[in-house]
Amino acid sequence: MTDKPLIAILEDEPGIRRIMSETLEAAGFRTQCFARATEFEAALRHITPDACLVDLGLPDRDGLALVHRLATESGAAIIIVSGRTQVQDRVTGLELGADDYIIKPFEPAELIARLRARLRRPPAQTRADQRNRASFAGWTADFDQYALISPDGAETPMSHAEAEVLRMFLDNPRRLISRAQMLEILGGAGGESFDRAMDVRISRLRSKLGEDPKNPQLIKTIYGAGYIFLAEIGWS
Incomplete structure (x- = not known):
C-alpha cells in the first residue's frame, strides 16, 4: 500500500510525457503514462487515478470529448495540459468539466503546484x-x-x-x-x-x-x- 497519489498522464509526445512523469515522481507522486486515449480508457477499468493530466491533441480521440467523459464518469481531478493558447479553448475545457488548464510549454514547478492545489482537500x-x-x-x-x-x-x-x-x-x-x-x-x-x-x-x-x-x-x-x-x- 502507498499513500502517494496516482497521476495518469495522457500525452502522445514521448519527450513531454517523460518530463512530466519524472517531474511528478521526483515530487512524490506515482505516475502511469499513456500515449493514446484507447490505452488510457482501457486502463481506467483497472486503476483509479487521483488526477488525470490530459493533452487535447491526441492522435486517436478528441481530447475535449475525453475530458467531458472523465468529468461525468470519474472522480479524479482533471487538468488539461495543452499547446492550445486561445482563451476559448481554456474556457471550453473548463466548461466541459476540467479542473484546471496548463498551457505548453510549462515550468515543471508550475505543474507540481497546480496539481497539488487540485488535490488539496478543503480545510x-x-x-x-x-x-x-x-x-x-x-x-x-x-x-x-x-x-x-x-x-x-x-x-x-x-x-x-x-x-x-x-x-x-x-x-x-x-x-x-x-x-x-x-x-x-x-x-x-x-x-x-x-x-x-x-x-x-x-x-x-x-x-x-x-x-x-x-x-x-x-x-x-x-x-x-x-x-x-x-x-x-x-x-x-
Whole structure:
C-alpha cells in the first residue's frame, strides 16, 4: 500500500510525457503514462487515478470529448495540459468539466503546484474523515461516490469539479461567497475562464438539484456580490 497519489498522464509526445512523469515522481507522486486515449480508457477499468493530466491533441480521440467523459464518469481531478493558447479553448475545457488548464510549454514547478492545489482537500474536510456525506433539503451528497441522491432515492453522478463547488457551499451554508473567495477556496488561474467555469458548474448543480433556473431556492445569486447556499446541513 502507498499513500502517494496516482497521476495518469495522457500525452502522445514521448519527450513531454517523460518530463512530466519524472517531474511528478521526483515530487512524490506515482505516475502511469499513456500515449493514446484507447490505452488510457482501457486502463481506467483497472486503476483509479487521483488526477488525470490530459493533452487535447491526441492522435486517436478528441481530447475535449475525453475530458467531458472523465468529468461525468470519474472522480479524479482533471487538468488539461495543452499547446492550445486561445482563451476559448481554456474556457471550453473548463466548461466541459476540467479542473484546471496548463498551457505548453510549462515550468515543471508550475505543474507540481497546480496539481497539488487540485488535490488539496478543503480545510473544513480535514476536521474529520467521516465528513463525506451531507444531507440538505431532502437531498444527500455522497463525496466518496461523487453522487447526489434525491429525496425519492434517485442517484445522479457529479463530476470532481461539481463536487468541489457543492462542497464549498455545504461547508459555508447561509454565507455569501464572493468570486474572490471562490478562487481562494477552489484555486485556479482566475480571470474570465474561472468565472465562466464557475457559472457553468453552478448551473449544472442547480439542474441536478431540480432548481428552477429563474428562481433557485438553494443556490441563490446575489447579483454583483456572489452566491449563497440556503439550507440546513447535516454531516455524517
